Amino acid sequence: MGDVSEGVAGPPAGSVEARLAGRLAELRSERGWSLEELADRSGVSRSTLSRVERAEMSPTAAMLGKLCTVYERTMSRLLSEVEREPPGPVPAGSQEVWTDAATGFVRRSVSPPHAGLRGEVMEGRLREGAVITYEAPPVPGLEHHVWVLDGAVEVTVGEKTHALGEGDCLRFRLWGPSGYRCPGPGAARYVVVAVLP
Template sequence: MEQVDDRTGELDRAIGAQVRALRSARGLTLEALADKAGVSRAMLSRIERGESNPTAQLLGRVCAGLDVTLSALFAETERAASPLSRRADQSVWRDPGSGYVRRVVTPPNCGSAADIVDVEFPPGASVTMESSRNPAMDQQIVLLSGRMDITAGDTTHRLEAGDGLYTPLGQPVSFHNPGTKAAHYLVVVAPGGPRY
């Protein structure tokens, strides 16, 4: 399993600052965002102050309320722009709920329309992500090793190593590792729409 660096508190503060900035930019009060996201005002306030280590599921709800993807939220917390993303410098975050580890592969602030995230998902773990209400974003998942059950809408897909899955955002997506070993996959989030 990927080692998470000692920057958890720093990353939590950066996430909180980004949530606050996005909320302000949208003209939302703390109460309005809490209502849209379906989270308590107190929890949202703790997140914005960097006093909480929120789960992926909770951050997914906040992102849905802000109409941004989780990848976009994390991308905004990255360091200065660079065309190169060295593994040693990539942001790594562990979901305190499921234990899954996400590593942002896309170079920080490079201007790419796509975000690439490397995920290691523990055996037996599950998480459901509320998705951005913006259906103009797509995600593609490529399972590198292990097995995953991914439910998008009403359909569950069993992925084996080498399989790829396309899911438009705008609906909850559930991830479950039914195996006895960690699963390893890449998620690519990009603007949706027809490809020519």
């Protein structure tokens, strides 16, 4: 579990990253888990979890994916829990943006989850050569629609990799590991629509 290098140092106070750190600490506390127990469940080291919960480092997409699986939440739902405003219209300027500096993944919550609604929309951006992987879905059977807006993205679902170009869309239900890679040339921008089963 030597994953200390998975994050980058110090989100500013009051930022979405700092609020996320607080929410992750709350979720663990709500379950009565020690850092050791969460480390065992997630595969993320105790020291890294401690630093993330104290907002001393920002989690990577892969690390958040592991924690979302343990807490049975989509990443969008987790990020919506740290939003300052209640759900409703989501102007472009107020959409939450989270960046994984280690991989070059930028995630914009275009239409965050809301109680009573089953779908959410997220925009992803990957720099050329960037790879993000998830060991398991946060919710088994989660429906995904991935639509590439610019560039190219390779989407791996289970053991199969799909090469998508501009305008292409991939639809699937997620039961196991997955990943996204930008083969280039240049960066990629895509939309993910996720629908709870």
